[in-house]
Amino acid sequence: MAKDRTSFKVIANNKKAYHDYFIDEVYEAGIALAGTEVKSIRQGGCSVKESFIKIKNGEAFIFNMHVNPYDHGNIFNKDPLRTRKLLLHKREINKLIGETTQKGMTIVPLRVYIKGSLVKVEMGLARGKKLHDKRQDIVKKDTQRASEREFKIKNL
Structure with missing residues (x-):
């Protein structure tokens, strides 16, 4: 029985990105990983909290993405914080280059997930929030x- 490519399992989420940035567009990219890194990610050993994405020489890379060393990996384990290449189409990279040259635009990883048998990164083209924007979001969340809470109490 083949696995469905539409189902996915979220491994790591970057909640801080939604707090610090307005996300304008969302892209999906594959990651070039070693075998032990894939096994570690399948176990849930991944974090994208402090990571960021840069484009160098027409290729996209993710920096500071932490992948825990695989338990049974011995000498085949790679550096947990090494730079990893993102797999995108050339036209997507060119569009990202054009967008990030604008003032205040950056690319941030939003989540890492397994789609079918592949490890993917969801990344967002983002604009930085000012302090008053962050405060407004906090007030909205508190009122919601x-x-x-009131609705739940009324319906008991």
Whole structure:
């Protein structure tokens, strides 16, 4: 029985990116990984909290993505914080280059997940938030939580 390519399992999420940035566009990219890194990611040993994406010489790379060393990997384990290449089409890379040359635009990883048998990264083209924007988001979340709490109490 073949695995469905539409199903996916989220391994790592970057909640801080949604707090610090406005996400304009979302892209999906594959990652060039070693075998032991894939096994470690399947076990859930991955973090993208402090990572960022840069484009160098027409290729996209993810920096500071932490992949835990695989338990049974011995000498085949790679450096946990090594730079990894992202697999994108040339036209997507050219579009990202054009967008990031604008002031205040950057590329941030949003989540890492397994889609079928492949490890993918969801990345967003983002604009930085100012302090007052962050405060407005916090106020919105607090009011939404309060209204959900009231609704729950009323319906008991």
